[in-house]
Amino acid sequence: MTAQPWPYPRWIAHRGAGKLAPENTLAAFRLGAQHGYRMAECDAKLSADEVVFLLHDATLERTTDGHGAAGALAWSELSRLDAGGWLGRAWAGEPPATLAGLAAFCHANRLLLNIEIKPTPGVEGRTGEVVAAEAARLWAGADVPPLLTSFQPEALRGAQRSAPQLPRGLLLDTWIDGWFETAHILGCVAVVCNHTLWDAASVHRVHAAGMRCLSYTVNDSRAAQRLWDLGTDAIITDRVDLFAPD
Template sequence: MNIAIPEKAQQTVQKTIKTTAHRGASSLAPENTLAAFMKAAELGCDWIEIDVQLSLDKVPMVIHDRTVDRCSNGSGAVAELALSSLKQLDAGQWFGQAFTEERIPTLAETLCLAKKNNLKVNIELKLYPQDDVQVLCERISEVITESQCIDTQLLFSSFNAEALKRMQNLQPQIRRGQLWEKIPTDALANLKEIDAYSVHCDYRFLTERQAQQLKQSDYQLYCYTPNQPALVEQHWGWGVDMMITDKPQAYRAILAYAS
């Protein structure tokens, strides 16, 4: 049976496929693991978002929290654990038995998987108070150069404007996105300073006026982390370009229903 969909609804459905898998398909597999990234690839996602910080021995690791406590069977700060110790941890069993012995991946491992599976990668530069922003950026830059990823396959994002400025110097050809929870009143001046490509903000605090101002200034606009498409129906009309979500499959379901 054919389902009649109003023209306006059809336009909305077309836009809903523009999603980034937040920490991979993190509703279907443990976040920031190779398993989650593979799930995203299997879903047909174009983009994954990952968090990168340094181990004790300055290896870029893909993990969000300052500590390993929540998403592994270990404990302690990532910055105080060497690569060899981090690789011994089980980063999957907390999510489900099927993911037992999943490991915390390095950035190098993640970029290798992304290249093989045609995934684009939004690399969030994750900084905590004790971290050295210059060292983090230098180590990430080295891994990216070694990976030989195509520039358009990557995007840097961060809440830390200094980190984005440093990446502008180290990898100027790779686009940069400023992360904000709430967009500040001086947003345009800040974006110009880092020659930003995109703005990434919490969908709950974005206003239509802010969205229109950013789009008129020719910035890409991404929202995090709406896991139900109904929460952001109006946002597409405001000009939002992409949703960063734990549940990209929910947005694909809308497309499948419409077809």
């Protein structure tokens, strides 16, 4: 099967700027763009009142001054948290970001986006539906839509229901049973793997099905070169300071 045209660059900045700025904040996306990256990855979940906001963890403690389950709070409460001080005093007071706020930045700076749907446990399908619908609204008319990815097939099914026109990718940390069939059923355009999983056979299998091969999170030059030699299509990295984007 012939792959569809691929509009995304080879290098993608993880959570905005990797570990150089508070992840998933607008400060991180500004820094990644300053390093020349044309595409970034973010994590998106729902507040209790279904505002799509950016956070990786299910809980707030690691990257904010909040406590408990992030999805249990309304956006009015989440928006008042400090999402930068955990990384250093220079970032103190940096607020959490919404997908709408990031979309405005992306449009103004021609930054492409990979949105990882990161649902609170128990609301996978609903999170996929709302994130995809919001992304479709925010990128309506855009030349290149965001790429929606998730480790949770149910979240991708939700995205497929609410915005089937947006491209989807299945995230994998290991080769789970039925991964290939799941990616096919979900209409995925890409499989996004822990970079150590890829070998010549798996790359060939994915490419032969018309899908692309993406990798996370690659911070070593030798690992990156191995992936390019295998013919993979894109790399997600923290090291926006090390790898010059294409």
